[in-house]
Amino acid sequence: MLRYLTGFIVIFAACLGLQTVALRLSGGKTLKSESNYFSSVARIQTETQGDPKVMLLGSSITGRLGDRAEKIEGVANLGCDGGSAMVTLRAMDEGILPAAPVMIIEANTLAYELEHRGREIGTAIRSDWFKVGLKAPNLGATARPTAFAYSWLMARKAEGGVASGSEVLPITSKPRVLDPATLPALDEKSTALVGEMAGILSRLKRKGSEISIVMLPGVPKDFPRKEIAVALACKSGVPWWDLTEGLPENAVAFTDGLHLDAPGAQKVMNTLRAQLIPP
Amino acid sequence: MLFNSFEFLVLLAVTLLLYYLPIAGRLARVWQVGLLLVASSIFYGWENPKLLILLGVSCAANSLATERILFWKGRDDPDGRSKKWLTAAIVLNLVFLAFFKYAGIIYGSLPGAWISQDVLKWIRSIPLPIGISFYTFHALSLLIDVHRNVVTEETKERLSRRGAGRVASASDLSLYIVFFPQLVAGPIVKARNFIDQIRAKLWRDIEWKAVRRCLVTGYFLKIFVADNLSEQTAMLTIGKEALAASGPINLMAMLYSYGFQIFADFAGYSLIAIGLGLMFGYRLPENFNFPYLSLSITEFWRRWHLSLSAWLRDYLYIPLGGNRMGSGRTYVNLFLVMFLGGLWHGAEWKFALWGTLHGSLLAAERFIFRSRAGDLGSSSLPVRLLRDGVRWVYAFHAVMFLWLTFLMPDMANIGAFFGGLGSGDLSLPGQPLFALFVYGGMVVLYHFWGWLKEKHPERAERLIHPLAEGALHGLMVFLILTNPGAPRGFIYFQF
Helix, strand or coil: CHHHHHHHHHHHHHHHHHHHHHHHHCCCCCCCCCCHHHHHHHHHHHHCCCCCCEEEEEEHHHHHHHHHCCCCCCEEEEEECCCCHHHHHHHHHCCCCCCCCEEEEECCCHHHHHHCCCHHHHHHHHCHHHHHHHHCHHHCHHHCHHHHHHHHHHHHHCCCCCCCCCCCCCCCCCCECCCHHHCCCCCHHHHHHHHHHHHHHHHHHHCCCEEEEEECCCCCCCCCCHHHHHHHHHHHCCCEEECCCCCCCCCCCECCCCCECHHHHHHHHHHHHHHCCCC | CCCCCHHHHHHHHHHHHHHCCCCCCHHHHHHHHHHHHHHHHHHHHCCCCCHHHHHHHHHHHHHHHHHHHHHHHCCCCCCCHHHHHHHHHHHHHHHHHHHHHHHHHHHHCCCHHHCCHHHHHHHHCCCCCCCHHHHHHHHHHHHHHHHHCCCCHHHHHHHCCCCCHHHHHHHHHHHHHHCHHHHCCCCCCCHHHHHHHCCCCCHHHCCHHHHHHHHHHHHHHHHHHHHHHHHHHHHHHCCHHHHHHCCHHHHHHHHHHHHHHHHHHHHHHHHHHHHHHHHCCCCCCCCCCCHHHCCCHHHHCCCCCHHHHHHHHHHHHCCCCCCCCCHHHHHHHHHHHHHHHHHHHCCCHHHHHHHHHHHHHHHHHHHHHHHCHHHCCCCCHHHHHHHHHHHHHHHHHHHHHHHHHHHCCCHHHHHHHHHHHCCCCCCCCHHHHHHHHHHHHHHHHHHHHHHHHHHCHHHHHHHCCHHHHHHHHHHHHHHHHHCCCCCCCCHHHHC
């Protein structure tokens, strides 16, 4: 029994030590996990630390902006792969996650909520394990041993994958408040969803957050339903900005038809920074 | 309640502490059986206490029927009343199973004019009580074993008590049906192998080495391997358009991953169940014996879900005549048993198709291997290795491709999968390949260990050193804690 315990404790401690060192070397977070679920959880666990001034909420479309564009100090990316901004908005409304003074909501996938996409991540945020991961980084999603290996492989594969530069999107549109009279007609289920989302935005605004809804380049082909996001902007009175409006074809490129490549992500971030992100 | 949930760990700890309280004499047994019944009820009814009603009815009805069967078997029974009780009890169990599990598929297969859509919708909305297939099989095993007289005198005496002793008798029988480690997904225990184990248990008799091996390996297979693979394999069910647009490398990586996931999920569950059983002093049967080492489908079924195979053999295949009634009838029996075994997994024709295809391969192998039996054994080593290699490739891929019928919602999706295989898109998908390599690799290593134990037991024995085993378990527990997959239920819970 003693020999068994010795072997157990030595290896367990060695693994824990190695993981701690790796976590420090990586600056407290891994780049990417082989699991979209854990990539999202890791993003939320790490990005909500340290009182960010700006938060980007959305799906993997938003998530890739954080992975592929230059990091802007004070800007947290809470993109939920497979989900929508509603996953994190609900958690903020319930006080589980902190809100930031400026919040940019991705419009592209808000309609996903009609199909409860991203529910798994919502459940994860509310779990005890998520809280344990916040307190003990070694048990957090960003410190998964496989995430170190996968991030290392990704970094080798995509050398120079994170872009830089100051180029913005070639568009002339600006954020604007939509006329409530232009509220599109919706079915009962969509109306209920928009009502719930507007309620959350109104409560967050009352707590002092400045909120904008932004349509990013990259529209999901399987479930576009842009009218849900437009209706939310009309009902809540928060500024609406469609970055695809007047955007020339081929102005940005995608890796898979939906997610921006690194130069595209950088242009979008520069554009957002110019209008919505305070210096 | 799930074995991999926090509330289960609390229930387990409390039950274990109370279970081994130092209680003297005959009370110890009563206390322990009662406590396990309470713990099992909490475990089963945690999410939906209403399910306990059906389980309770099942225990009460089977307890009464067992007592009656034993009563009449112990007497001159010219009217065959014991058989009538047996038949009635079997019918009742099967009616429960049919109503809750198969009503939808039965009525859904009727012509539209025979049944209104509203009734069909209501029937399909009836929730499936978790584990009903497993506890029904337990009950049938009990009734048939008692009627066949293959239980010990001690068991007979215990289960036939009347008057005040009936409570103890019903408790023993209920414990056999509801014992929480095996209640919802097996291993399927035969009555004759369980009831005699019911006696007062002592802390010092716990086989801790076996317990920790089962629990660490079981939780590792479930939490580190199966749960991590499931995110990748979910892509196999996202729709036929996506499948048809995927390349062959991506699809095969996901298919292999699913084969490894379902093994890790179910074998992991079974190992946890066996380990938990041992903690409470009960030995449950092995359920898996490195199935992906099989060189044929016949061998696969001797290594996969052993307790189900044994149940089907003892209570279905042999009563149907087994292989004693000529080769034609043997093929029919194989086919029928596998068809029903497939349908046992779920109330969908795809499961029947899965079972039937396995049955067809079993019949084909029986025909081919019997006619070539004389050719075997005389070949040289390289020829034997080549032959075994070819057989392994055949058996492994037959099992893998047949998982498609198990997993996919319909034939259109299976068609789309094969369409994607022929698409010619040879791009390397990062996430599925990484997951297959890392998590699926663990299943490969586990089978390599099984191969070593079978082929070179003395070398395997030398490797089992307490220090090395402790180190391995330290690594596995580290990965369970730091690298779990997204929490998911066990695949076999739905059956």
